[in-house]
Amino acid sequence: MGWVIKIDTGKCTGDGNCKDACPSDVYEIKDKVAVVVNGDECLGCESCVSACEVGAIEVNEE
Numbered sequence: 001m002g003w004v005i006k007i008d009t010g011k012c013t014g015d016g017n018c019k020d021a022c023p024s025d026v027y028e029i030k031d032k033v034a035v036v037v038n039g040d041e042c043l044g045c046e047s048c049v050s051a052c053e054v055g056a057i058e059v060n061e062e
């Protein structure tokens with residue numbers, strides 16, 4: 001069982017709130033957009049979803 005992270009790159013402002021909120025270092029900010037670099041480490045805690053001010057992130061069970 002894992003977690004699928006979806007980022008709406010049209011909404012993402014690259015502010016890095018998801019990166020700061022994530023306890024597992026799942027995100028990097030590249031070219032002003034959040035990128036999943038470590039998806040296997042996702043805990044499904046949804047801290048990134050709450051932290052994102054523009055609602056650009058969805059985390060769903062695989």
Ligand code: SF4
Nearest residue numbers: 022042043045046048
């Ligand atoms: S759900 Fe939690 S562990 Fe997974 S990417 Fe978001 S903040 Fe990180």
